[in-house]
Amino acid sequence: MKIQTKAYGLIEIDERQKVSFPAGLFGFESVKDYVLIDAERQPFYWLQSLEAEHIAFITINPFLFRPDYELDIEDDLLKDIGITKAEDALVFSIVTIPPGGPMTANLQGPLIINRETRIGRQGILSDSRWKTKHDILEELKLAGTGGKDTPC
DSSP, X not given: OEXXXXXXXXXXXXXXXXXXXTTOBTTBTTOOEEEEEEOSSTTEEXXXXXXXXXXXXXXXXXXXXXXXXXXXXXXXXXXXXXXXXGGGEEEEEEEEOOTTSOXXXXXXXXXXXXXXXXXXXXXXXXXXXXXXXXXXXXXXXXXXXXXXXXXX
């Protein structure tokens, strides 16, 4: 199927790239259907809305730069999307790239997606270690990866 994207224009996607967020994302509750697209630069991905081409988020697996990241998510949220064990879940953080500022990731509001059903939810973590703005390059350096990858 072909879709119009914010980053790449018109592209072909596989049905398996579709992800549904029945409750939407915080601030975008009415937008439910997305596709997950590999970004030109790894380790990033685009979460592109299927409903509005101008709505797209850069995402990253938070465990890549914070191996100590812990998801203390309510069981009900996980049950809502059919996750019963950790390996059933894909976890992403939304990335922000402000002009002139550091590239940051929101570790307080992770996106959790069921690998099989492709249904997701955004959670809220109450652990004070996880903020809405973690400097990705700085934390990549601290994690020992050198921060060599750059954003899309």
